[in-house]
Amino acid sequence: MNILVYGAGVQGSYLAHVLIKSGHDVTVLARGKRAEELEKEGLVIRHYLQRKTTVDRVRVIRRLETGDAYDLIFVMMKYSDFGAVLPILAENVSRHIVMVGNNMDAYAMQDYLSKHGQSPKQIAFGFQTTAGTRTDGRVICIRGGHGQMVIGGLNSPIPFRSLLDQAFKRTKYKLSYHDQIDAWLKNHMVLVVPMNMVILFHGFQMKKVVRDDKRLRQLVAAMGEGFHVLDSLGYPLTPAGQASSIIRYPRLVRWALKLFFLLPISRLIDGTDVELHALNYTFAELRTKSDVPTPNWDALEAERIIQS
Structure with missing residues (x-):
């Protein structure tokens, strides 16, 4: 499966690690110094509670072009950054998008992508229950178990749930579907x-x-x-x-x-x-x-x- 993780902070880095280990073709969108770190050193994560460090090689892009097609896009951003990303997602041809992180405007975001999308968009919203920080080119990740995401659709069950289940099928990462995600x-x-x-x-x-x-x-x-x-x-x-x-x-x-x-x-x-x-x-x-x-x-x- 061809998957884009849009954002390479703590949340995006850990999710990319999980998806890489499950055998998917994973691309990470990062910019500036973070993009250079990923290209030079790889995706370096110190798993704090598990007391281990992993290094994954990952494809890096600095911008999402209109014609870049992905089976799934996970947008792993701060709430304050979502607004700048919406027009880019709307112009892109990919259909299945998961907005992950703190969010107070889920309905407005879904409405924007539905009205302005160049292709029909199916949107889900989620929150990954990991924490941590970034330092010296690596991520320090705090997680219980193998990671978890609370996820759901706004007006109905997620229409592309089968894709999500397939993406995490070979992992121990847990998707907790919630019918009142907003x-x-x-x-x-x-x-x-x-x-x-x-x-x-x-x-x-x-x-x-x-x-x-x-x-x-x-x-x-x-x-x-x-x-x-x-x-x-x-x-x-x-x-x-x-x-x-x-x-x-x-x-x-x-x-x-x-x-x-x-x-x-x-x-x-x-x-x-x-x-x-x-x-x-x-x-x-x-x-x-x-x-x-x-x-x-x-x-x-x-x-x-x-x-x-």
Whole structure:
């Protein structure tokens, strides 16, 4: 199968590794220094928990031409970068596209590709549950098991599911199909934004995060407020147990976060202020539509604006 992984950060690099090992013809789209690293050194991944390093040779392109045809395209981008990629995907002849990552605008993205696509597009949305960072030409990847992607279509089951199943058939990578992927992504965003606000306040110095009890309290409370906003607007809380635990047991959640931030693995979290701003800006529209008060989220947001 001919597959393009559009993006060579932590997420795209690990997905490309999985697909290469399963025997597919994999191309990675990268630019600048990252493209040069891949061409010179290959796809180098340090699997942090598994304590091993892998190196894969991979075909690299720097731009997607209109006539470049792929059976599947996985777009592995920051939320703030998706907008720039949509016109390129629309002009390309490939039909089956999976947008992977934090996403608050899934319906708008699908609508754009449907209206502007030079060929009929079938779109799915997903989130890969890996984390990590890039340093010295290699990726440090944090994953449980062999990797997993929560994935789904918006208005109906994914029409090209058979292609996806075929792509991962020879791997232990898990595709978890979800019939409410837009709600899942919005629920995930409620976790990501407050947490990254607090982490960015302290410049990724996790010991300072742990000692900042005031902001940790605000962080957990803001998550609860975010879930209440989604619920008030009719979005399912999914996974249901996740939201209820954070709302009902804030003290326990706060201590769990402290324990996590004390672990060396927490220092490998990779986040950007640009993506955080884009996610928060979009969620502000939902907060405006809702009548749910969000004082803790508002306080974190106001301080982030002052510090940025």
